[in-house]
Amino acid sequence: MTEAARQAAADLDAAMAQRGQPVLDRLVALLDLENIEENIFRGVSPAHSTVRVFGGQVAGQALVAAGRTVPPERKVHSLHAYFIRPGDPSVPIVYDVDRIRDGRSFTTRRVVAIQHGKAIFALSASFQLVEQGVEHAETMPDVPPPDDLPSRQDSMREYIEKLGPAATMPRPIDVRYVTRPPWEMRGQGPNEARNQVWMRADGVLPDDDLLHVCVLTYASDMTLLDSILVRHGVYWGFDNVLGASLDHALWFHRPFRADEWFLYDSVSPTASGARGLATGRFFGQDGTLIATVVQEGLLRVIPD
Template sequence: MNSALKELLGLLDLEQIELDIFRGRSPEERIQRVFGGQVAAQALVAAGRTVPSDRMVHSLHAYFIRPGDPAIPIVYNVERIRDGRSFTTRRVVAVQHGKAIFTMSVSFHILEEGVSHQAVTMPRVPAPETLPTFQERMVNVVGDDPAWRDHLSRPRPVDARYVNALTWEAQKDPSLISAENHVWFRYDADLPDDPLLHVVLAAYASDFTLVDTVLLAHGLAWGSSNVRGASLDHAMWFHRPFRADDWLLYAQESPWSGGARGLARGEMFTPSGDLVVSVVQECMIRVSEDVMKS
């Protein structure tokens, strides 16, 4: 297990400061705002700490309200909405500086037998082992920039292998522009057999590339002086048990964008083709004059 994954697992081990109140911290990095996937994952951990272990997360619906401040802890207040015989509902509010920065509703369900079908099929893509790592792809993008090369040399908690072009590649080559974005990912370590942990890690990774999928459809890229983006809301449905330390294909697409917003949706498949997670997110995308006005 590399140091970045160890740090992430430490960030997910929230401190309980009172009944249904938890505190989380952020990485010690010089970043302007807290990564949205981190807040979603920590909120999910907080909710899960208040639910019996025989109930699994089956859905979450979240709103990113304000940017998170990485310099101070985040307090997660959990409200016990309902404890039924089959379903349990929790609401989590993340607070900093006395204001809500994030809210999430989470539903848990006991394991039940029922009708089953899967109409969608996994896209036919190269196996992850045949694809270069994110760092290897980025080296070709940044060239000899020493600052970027130092950044890319650091370990990452998630091993991501992109099937499609990176946004920076599509920005340079318009033939690579696409409204589809397929990414293999896994956490490269033997993780504990805790179902909640694997769901939480999938939630963390789910926020990495959805905004990228909207940018990719327009040949836009992060780091450009005229582009600004952020997640607005996020919804996930967990269909089957899975492991985040096995490869998952995150098949994403952006069906629409307009009015400074973009919609992206994704499906996570196991290598055998089982659909295990569905995701939908709306994001803010502001370009050129819109950025100047804000």
């Protein structure tokens, strides 16, 4: 083993020690925005951020800002968002909430995230009073339970020297791959454009419905575009892949807890024009369909 590989292994062991409740508590603190004026909130990024703000973070914080202006009995049922500019993790993000409508059953909010005087992200979210109606849902795929699968960090152990910070960054979300991890499928293909992982917040969350929805929103930006890359046998860090989230939509169907296991089943129906489309379904461990997501991402694969 080379010295670089030994150091990478040591970094991974240190990262695995930085898991669980303390890391999750930092995410909860990150989502607890400062209310600096009516309809205006301020959030920050973690100290270990990369060169740009993680998309799931800004989406989760924007949804917190919207939810703080809505009565708690109205639950968020959908959001639609655009990523406009890369976020700067070194400075705070200001969230400006526009109270579009307060109806008898539905409430609509629009949020613009601002840095350096410019919009970096825009979100529209809709909230609804709980109502009864017709019920049906797709069934969950037949997959192994999460406790039978290795952690994401263990799955990466043979590849840590190449993956670098992606393998060692502390993560508040526990991820277990059902399908083969995309870094193991490099150079193969064409493969099925599908990625399946079990996820949960790596600890215990407070009993706050809005917080659980915002944590799932945060997690929904993880692994989704992998369903596109795995189709072509390329992956971040190994190949010259440049990517970014362009837009993101989420629909929340049923109550859930983000600190309990949920299956994230994502597929990509198409990719073209340096963009790829991915759709995902979230299932609770009991098979309940809890949410659906769609995202388009910028993906440029540059030949060596």
